[in-house]
Amino acid sequence: MNIDYDKTLSIVGETKNGKIIAEARFVELEAHETHPEFAIVVDENYQNFGITTFICTLLMRLGKEKQLKGFKGYLLSHNIKVLRVIKNMVSSSTRIPSR
Numbered sequence: 001m002n003i004d005y006d007k008t009l010s011i012v013g014e015t016k017n018g019k020i021i022a023e024a025r026f027v028e029l030e031a032h033e034t035h036p037e038f039a040i041v042v043d044e045n046y047q048n049f050g051i052t053t054f055i056c057t058l059l060m061r062l063g064k065e066k067q068l069k070g071f072k073g074y075l076l077s078h079n080i081k082v083l084r085v086i087k088n089m090v091s092s093s094t095r096i097p098s099r
């Protein structure tokens with residue numbers, strides 16, 4: 001894994017014991033991309049606790065600080081779960097403070 005904090009930024013969620021149970025990242029595939037590519041995965045045993053909502057809110061805040069305009073991602077159309085989470089986040093994104 002090569003995280004340079006500029007073109008690629010990754011956030012992981014850990015248990016108290018240091019087990020990684022979630023990861024989200026955005027990657028600028030081209031220089032100065034305004035909508036870098038985004039992906040997230042959460043361990044099955046830790047889903048539906050709001051981890052994605054929390055991590056993605058943080059990632060969006062960091063993206064704003066980097067002057068990004070948004071994220072893009074490729075999803076299977078039957079991945080209803082992630083579509084619902086994203087829809088909920090987008091509809092409440094005006095409540096996310098920029099700091």
Ligand SMILES: CC(C)(COP(=O)(O)OP(=O)(O)OC[C@H]1O[C@@H](n2cnc3c(N)ncnc32)[C@H](O)[C@@H]1OP(=O)(O)O)[C@@H](O)C(=O)NCCC(=O)NCCS
Nearest residue numbers: 038039040041042047048049050051052053081082084085
């Ligand atoms: C899609 C995926 C990332 C969602 O992760 P998650 O951590 O379970 O998501 P959340 O817990 O934030 O949201 C799921 C539900 O829990 C609810 N939830 C429970 N507690 C919550 C809390 N404290 N805060 C916010 N939401 C909460 C959400 O409202 C949401 O409900 P909904 O399904 O009715 O909309 C996860 O299922 C996954 O890893 N899937 C496989 C990989 C994948 O498909 N990745 C996406 C492609 S990049």
